[in-house]
Structure formats: structure tokens, C-alpha cells
Amino acid sequence: MAENENTENTMIEMIKVSRIYEPNITALSDISLSVGTGEMFFLIGRSGAGKTTLLKLICNMEVPSKGLIEVAGYDINQLKGNDLAHLRQKIGVAYQDFKLLGDRTVAENIAIAMEVSYKKPRAIKQRVKDLLEQLQLVEKHNTITNELSRGEQQRIALARAVANSPRLILVDEPTGNLDASTTEQVMELLNRSRLAGATIVIATHDSSLYRQSKHRVLELRNGTIHSLTEGDQP
Amino acid sequence: MNFWLAVFRQVGRNLHQTWTSQLMTFLTVSLSVLIFAFFYLIYTNMLGAGDRLSDDLRLIVYLEEDPGPEMQQQLRQKINNFDDVEKILFVSRAEAYERFATQLGENSDVLTDMPKDFLPPSIEVVPLQSLRGYNKIKLFSEYLKSLPGAEKVQYGQEWVERFYYFTRLLTIVVILSGTLLILTATFMVAYTIRLTIMGRRDELELLKLVGATNSYIRAPFLIEGILQGLTGSIIGLSALYALFRWISLHFEGPGPLNLFQFTFLPFSEVLIIVSGSIALCSLGSYSSIRKFLKF
Numbered sequence: 001m002a003e004n005e006n007t008e009n010t011m012i013e014m015i016k017v018s019r020i021y022e023p024n025i026t027a028l029s030d031i032s033l034s035v036g037t038g039e040m041f042f043l044i045g046r047s048g049a050g051k052t053t054l055l056k057l058i059c060n061m062e063v064p065s066k067g068l069i070e071v072a073g074y075d076i077n078q079l080k081g082n083d084l085a086h087l088r089q090k091i092g093v094a095y096q097d098f099k100l101l102g103d104r105t106v107a108e109n110i111a112i113a114m115e116v117s118y119k120k121p122r123a124i125k126q127r128v129k130d131l132l133e134q135l136q137l138v139e140k141h142n143t144i145t146n147e148l149s150r151g152e153q154q155r156i157a158l159a160r161a162v163a164n165s166p167r168l169i170l171v172d173e174p175t176g177n178l179d180a181s182t183t184e185q186v187m188e189l190l191n192r193s194r195l196a197g198a199t200i201v202i203a204t205h206d207s208s209l210y211r212q213s214k215h216r217v218l219e220l221r222n223g224t225i226h227s228l229t230e231g232d233q234p
Numbered sequence: 235m236n237f238w239l240a241v242f243r244q245v246g247r248n249l250h251q252t253w254t255s256q257l258m259t260f261l262t263v264s265l266s267v268l269i270f271a272f273f274y275l276i277y278t279n280m281l282g283a284g285d286r287l288s289d290d291l292r293l294i295v296y297l298e299e300d301p302g303p304e305m306q307q308q309l310r311q312k313i314n315n316f317d318d319v320e321k322i323l324f325v326s327r328a329e330a331y332e333r334f335a336t337q338l339g340e341n342s343d344v345l346t347d348m349p350k351d352f353l354p355p356s357i358e359v360v361p362l363q364s365l366r367g368y369n370k371i372k373l374f375s376e377y378l379k380s381l382p383g384a385e386k387v388q389y390g391q392e393w394v395e396r397f398y399y400f401t402r403l404l405t406i407v408v409i410l411s412g413t414l415l416i417l418t419a420t421f422m423v424a425y426t427i428r429l430t431i432m433g434r435r436d437e438l439e440l441l442k443l444v445g446a447t448n449s450y451i452r453a454p455f456l457i458e459g460i461l462q463g464l465t466g467s468i469i470g471l472s473a474l475y476a477l478f479r480w481i482s483l484h485f486e487g488p489g490p491l492n493l494f495q496f497t498f499l500p501f502s503e504v505l506i507i508v509s510g511s512i513a514l515c516s517l518g519s520y521s522s523i524r525k526f527l528k529f
């Protein structure tokens with residue numbers, strides 16, 4: 001994917017973005033924000049502050065009521081058809097509500113993200129196996145996802161998000177149902193993706209994820225930016 | 235390569251999940267193909283028989299007297315005034331007698347006691363191929379009747395009339411059953427695919443979110459449509475062929491039906507029916523999936 005010169009170091013650029021739900025719920029107003037390539041970026045705020053809405057805008061699941069959003073140099077709301085599809089293949093999203101296919105096995109659910117970019121079946125199999133090993137879910141390989149616990153489903157959703165080695169990973173509340181040691185595994189997986197070059201945006205309530213890190217943290221309050229801490233990461 | 239692998243896996247899943255409605259569609263498509271092709275087969279055979287009949291079609295004008303050469307010239311002129319014809323042949327009393335004798339062959343001795351002029355002279359008129367429509371022949375025969383010295387005009391009126399109406403009726407039936415085929419094939423396939431889409435809404439939604447291209451989402455459904463069209467028409471036509479074989483076996487041999495010399499549809503027309511059915515079914519599936527991919 002080709003990129004413009006000046007956006008080489010910027011993965012996400014938002015300029016004065018608002019999202020108003022009918023009739024008059026302002027989920028986000030006037031958000032301007034820039035996330036660098038390879039950065040790990042935290043999004044925090046109370047329930048209803050607009051975190052999920054922000055992530056949905058970035059992956060074009062929702063369209064902004066106002067403002068401009070660029071991802072990897074592309075105005076994401078101008079993209080259509082195959083261009084949009086190809087960009088989405090490069091964005092992995094772990095949704096807050098998981099969006100797993102309940103009647104399919106764990107392996108099939110993870111594989112979907114790779115199948116759409118026509119990866120070789122052998123490569124897919126290997127990648128699924130690796131991910132399940134990292135998340136200690138190997139024995140669930142052939143389980144129907146409806147039969148998993150919430151915490152397990154959450155990790156499968158994450159595995160699907162990172163499976164296709166996307167350049168941008170959006171994670172919505174990745175550890176809500178997890179104990180401390182499993183949380184650590186999840187963060188390890190995300191860190192590994194970041195070291196491989198991915199940009200990662202994490203929306204979370206869990207202060208333990210970012211408190212001791214050197215990453216930037218954006219706090220939303222009622223749909224506006226309340227604070228943005230400077231990290232010492234690029 | 236991997237594209238098609240993934241697509242065919244999806245087709246398999248769809249067939250597995252909605253096989254009852256798939257079966258219904260398949261049966262409907264085969265039945266409509268069978269009905270349409272059945273009438274079409276009868277229609278083409280009728281046309282064939284009609285051609286064979288009209289190859290022999292000639293109007294015979296019986297005359298009171300043998301016309302002299304001058305009179306022949308005049309008659310020829312008058313007939314050609316009405317319309318160009320393929321052939322005009324004057325048959326004198328003597329020639330008529332000769333012909334009859336040859337037709338009788340060995341039995342011609344029955345004629346020995348007859349006077350050589352007991353048969354009337356006549357004109358045989360063979361109309362142009364393009365002028366053999368029923369109404370034209372009727373008008374033509376009325377005109378010929380008004381020629382000087384004409385007594386009677388014969389061309390197998392009743393036969394031609396009945397045949398003509400029957401062919402008209404068949405044309406209508408073929409058009410109706412063709413429409414039936416088009417409607418059922420397109421709508422049934424569109425309906426089944428819509429059903430499949432409803433059943434897989436979540437999945438198709440997710441596929442879009444993870445970046446599946448439209449062709450990747452569309453291909454399995456198109457293949458389903460093509461499969462429905464292909465299998466449906468092949469089974470429908472095979473059933474018709476079996477029926478055709480059965481009829482030929484049971485009604486073979488001499489008899490009035492021999493005029494029809496039953497033949498099956500030529501291969502080219504079979505191909506047209508199969509590809510037409512495939513086209514209709516893909517159209518049905520395409521229209522359904524298009525609606526879904528719109529938003």
C-alpha cells in the first residue's frame with residue numbers, strides 16, 4: 001500500500017471529528033488526534049465517554065457527522081469497494097462485543113481474517129496454531145465459540161484481530177473478563193505485534209494496562225478530549 | 235487459487251445449511267425446464283411436420299375444358315397477376331389419364347374400359363414458399379376459383395386450417411411456458427439466495443468488516459445460482475428425453491403419427507436452454523446479493 005511522504009510516520013489522523021447519533025446524542029465532538037506508526041496508544045474514559053465510537057470511526061464501521069479521518073494516508077470515508085476492503089484487511093479489530101460466529105469453531109473464527117486476503121491454507125493453519133499456543137487455548141481449537149466462556153471468547157476475538165498481521169490493531173476492552181495472568185498474556189501478544197511494526201490503539205477501563213507504561217494515554221469525557229498524557233515513546 | 239478454495243468452501247456451507255430450500259428450488263427449476271422444453275419440443279415437431287406438408291402444398295384448379303395454348307397464356311398471366319408463384323403446370327385430360335394409370339401400376343387394366351377423357355383437365359399451382367400462410371392460401375384459392383373455366387379448387391382445406399390453428403395455439407403455449415420458466419427460475423433462485431443471506435447475515439456483515447471484497451462475498455452465491463440453473467435444466471431435459479424415448483417406443487410404426495417423425499431437440503437448442511436457465515438463475519442470485527451489498 002502506497003503512502004504519502006508526510007504521513008509516513010502517522011497512522012491515524014483525525015481532524016475536528018464529531019459523531020452525533022440521531023436524534024441528538026453527541027457521542028464525540030471536535031476530536032483532533034494523531035497516532036504515529038508503530039505507536040501503542042491508550043484510550044480511556046468512563047462508560048459512555050465515546051471510546052467505542054472513536055474506534056468504530058477509525059475502521060469505518062461508523063461515519064463521522066463532521067470532520068476528517070485519515071488512516072495510513074487515506075481519507076477512509078472516501079474509500080469504496082475494493083479499496084476499502086483492502087484497507088480493512090490491514091486493520092485488525094477486536095470488538096467489545098467480540099462479533100464471533102457462534103456456530104463455528106475457534107479455528108474457523110480466527111481463520112476468517114486470513115481467508116479474506118487469500119492466504120494459503122497451510123499458512124492459516126500454522127498461524128492459528130501459534131496464536132492459540134500463545135493464548136493457551138490450544139485445546140479449544142475445534143470448540144464451537146458459543147460454548148466458550150466470556151474470557152475465552154474475548155481472547156479468540158483478539159486472536160482474530162491480530163491473525164492477518166495487520167498494520168493497525170484496534171482493541172476494545174481486551175481484558176474486561178480476564179484475570180491478572182491472562183491479562184499479561186494478552187498484553188504480551190499485543191506487544192509482540194507492536195514490535196513487528198503494528199500500530200495499536202487500546203480502549204480500556206483497566207488502569208493496570210497503562211499505568212506503568214511509557215505510552216500515551218487519551219482520556220475522553222462526554223465525547224471530548226479531557227486529557228492527553230505525553231509518553232516517551234515515538 | 236486460494237480465492238476459489240475459500241469460495242467453494244463457502245458454497246459447501248451454504249448448501250449444507252439450506253439444503254431443503256435448495257432442493258425446492260432445484261425441483262422448481264427442473265420442472266419449469268421440463269414443462270417449457272416439452273411444449274417447445276412439440277412445437278418444433280409440429281413446425282417440421284408443417285414444413286413437410288407445405289413442401290407438397292399445391293393448389294389444383296379443375297377446369298371444364300382443356301385450354302388451348304392461347305388460353306393457357308392468358309391463365310398464366312392472370313395467376314401471375316395475383317402473385318408470383320413458383321410453378322404453374324397445365325395437366326390435360328390425356329396427361330391426367332396417363333398419371334392415373336402410372337399411379338395404379340399393375341392394376342392399370344381396370345382403366346381399359348374407361349374413356350381416355352374421363353378425368354378433368356387441371357392447373358397445378360405451387361405458391362412461393364413465402365406465400366404459404368393460411369390466410370394467403372385461402373385468398374389465393376378464392377381468386378383461382380374466379381378464373382374463367384375454373385370449376386373447383388382443391389388444396390386440402392380442412393387439413394391446412396386445423397393445422398394452422400393448432401400451430402397458433404402451440405405458439406401461445408410455448409410463449410406462456412417460457413414466461414413461466416423465466417419467472418420461476420429467477421424468482422425461486424432469488425428467493426432461496428435471499429433466505430441464505432438472511433441466515434448468514436452476521437457472517438456476511440463480519441466478512442465486510444474484516445475486508446472481504448465484494449466479489450469474494452458474491453462469488454459463492456453466484457456459483458449457487460449457476461449450479462441451480464445447470465443441474466435444474468439438465469435434470470429437466472433428461473426427464474423430457476426419457477419421456478420422448480418412451481413415446482417413440484410406444485407409438486413407433488406406421489400410422490398417422492408417422493407424419494410427425496418425432497425428433498428430439500437438436501443439441502444446439504439443448505445448449506441454449508441450459509445456458510438460458512443458467513443465465514436466469516445467476517441473474518436471480520445476483521439481484522439478491524446486490525441488494526445486500528448495497529449498504
Ligand SMILES: Nc1ncnc2c1ncn2[C@@H]1O[C@H](COP(=O)(O)OP(=O)(O)OP(=O)(O)O)[C@@H](O)[C@H]1O
Pocket residue numbers: 021022025026027045046047048049050051052053054096
Ligand atoms: N448506535 C448508537 N445509537 C445511539 N447512541 C449510541 C450508539 N452507539 C453509542 N451511542 C451513544 O454514544 C455514547 C458513547 O458510546 P460508546 O459506546 O462510544 O461509549 P464507550 O466509551 O465505549 O463506553 P463503554 O466503556 O461502556 O464501552 C453513549 O452515550 C452511547 O449511548
Ligand SMILES: [Mg+2]
Pocket residue numbers: 051052053096172
Ligand atoms: Mg465501549
